[in-house]
Amino acid sequence: MTRFIDFLSAERLGLNDGFDAMVLNSVANVGKALTILPDYSVIACYLDNDEAGRAALARLRRE
Incomplete structure (x- = not known):
């Protein structure tokens, strides 16, 4: 099952095997994540x- x-x-x-995690709850919060x-x-x-989602990923890759 x-x-x-x-x-x-x-x-x-x-x-989560001890990995750090960040939950954005919205791609609008990507900018906040970029500082960390x-x-x-x-x-x-x-x-x-x-x-x-694709735009947020592109921004993360760029920055």
Whole structure:
């Protein structure tokens, strides 16, 4: 049986293997993330595959 668990629940249960995580809640918050992200050498993004998500990913890649 497959069980669904949302990200924040998984985080609370310690299922993220010790990685840092940032939840934006909206691509409108990408600018706020840009001040923190330069401290990381690897960043995994999980965004919607729509125009806004693709634009946010493009901005993250540029900056």
